[in-house]
Amino acid sequence: MATLTTDPIQVYKRPVGLTEVHSHYCPGCTHGISHRLIAEVLDEMGLREKTIGVAPVGCSVFAYKYLNTDYVEAAHGRAPAMATGIKRVRPENIVYTYQGDGDLASIGMAEIMHAAGRGENITVIFINNAIYGMTGGQMAPTTLPGMKTTSSPKGRDVEMAGFPIKMSEILATMQGSSYIVRRSLHDPAYIRKSKKAIRKAFETQVRGMGFSLVELLSTCPTNWKVTPYEALQFVEDSMIPVFPLGDFKVHPEIAKLKV
């Protein structure tokens, strides 16, 4: 006889990897989504108690308050250097950095390049929202051509300010990197794909296979001066053509993995 269950099934609840505090992010900011994905992945892999995160400078400077793992705060852009030190001293721990585009692609360019070049066994979560969010919406290295920001009020002029830097494509050329992919957070289906990518990035580190990075196309409704929903539309319509989604470098061992 089948057992009768009348208890409701809990389909989804807030992961324990997130602390029980109200975040300071603006309404609709996709930083919250990426925090949640990291928390879910670390919970699923059972790595939360031995993970050390490195927080950047930027909007996500308070990531240590929201993610329920050990955390350290790095100087602006120096998170990969700090993560290198932590991972070399404590190879049994899982070390990841969480960086925005101003932190990683601008001031931290040297650190990320050399960490990838050395093939450091760390994971980098790179949040690309094409703008400096915390300081008030200035032009970042990843700002789209023609995009209006507070420091490019007539739109990014490529003759003066150059073209956006595509970090995933650059880092995929590094011999030390094992898993370099770009995903987007503009739609529930793509959010699920992003979660799988984050899982594979951490699996790369667990297997000791070298540098892994997941670039997540993200939004900044406040500084783009649009509603949260229009910001997601902007990612789909304008950012994805410039920053195409895809796997830029995947080690064959990781490609075989089913998550």
Added chain:
Amino acid sequence: MPVKGWIEVNDLYCKGCELCITACPVDVIQLDYSRLTPKGYHPAMLKSDGCTGCGICAVICPDAAITVYREPKKAKVPTA
């Protein structure tokens, strides 16, 4: 007969960004304009029956404010 489900929105986290409203495939979420959260936002709420408990609102929620429940399928009671 679709599966019956429901959501609970935590006022501590919800910021009324409306992303769950735009993502809901059956369009049963709205902002509750009769209430304010401690931070001064109108939280999301279920406006009518029809929720299937698919969990898409929870996937897109930036603040992990939504808990999704689903009613279990009724087990067959043997007739003999």
